[in-house]
Amino acid sequence: MLLRNKCIGVAVGITVCLSCFAGDTSEESLSEVRLATRIDSILKEKSDIFYGEFLAAQCASCHSKNENTGAIPIIHGQSKLDLTQALLEYQNELRTNAIMQSIAGALSDEDIGALALYFSKQ
Numbered sequence: 001m002l003l004r005n006k007c008i009g010v011a012v013g014i015t016v017c018l019s020c021f022a023g024d025t026s027e028e029s030l031s032e033v034r035l036a037t038r039i040d041s042i043l044k045e046k047s048d049i050f051y052g053e054f055l056a057a058q059c060a061s062c063h064s065k066n067e068n069t070g071a072i073p074i075i076h077g078q079s080k081l082d083l084t085q086a087l088l089e090y091q092n093e094l095r096t097n098a099i100m101q102s103i104a105g106a107l108s109d110e111d112i113g114a115l116a117l118y119f120s121k122q
């Protein structure tokens, strides 16, 4: 009985601690933590470069390897980390651009990993 009460006490303690933590953490830094976790898990997965090449066809109408128009950045040759982070930031509305938000919004983690791998090797 004593042990059971102790267990309940510990459980309540943990719950209270967790809610304190959540209360102290702003919405933005929480989503940054989630973002960092997703970046990590995408980078750890083995991505398929050929799938990335296939998906990249839909990016080519805007992103050119050679032409820097100023408005549309060159994404070829950027690091896998930077590409993954940028796409997740558009997807999570931490970067605001209507076009890229809607494009990134339709991508799965697998798609993002494959695209980031493909463009990083260009």
Ligand code: HEC
Binding pocket: 055, 056, 058, 059, 060, 061, 062, 063, 071, 072, 073, 074, 075, 082, 083, 086, 087, 095, 096, 097, 099, 100, 103, 115
């Ligand atoms: C209709 C045009 C268009 C298409 C199609 C498009 N993009 Fe973009 N992309 C843009 C524009 C415009 C920006 C700059 C947005 C901004 O200012 O944040 C951008 C920015 C980016 C960035 C950030 C680059 C940086 O240096 O900050 C990445 C990464 C990116 N796009 C990836 C992709 C990928 C991957 C695809 C295909 C799945 C794609 N884009 C398709 C227009 C497009």
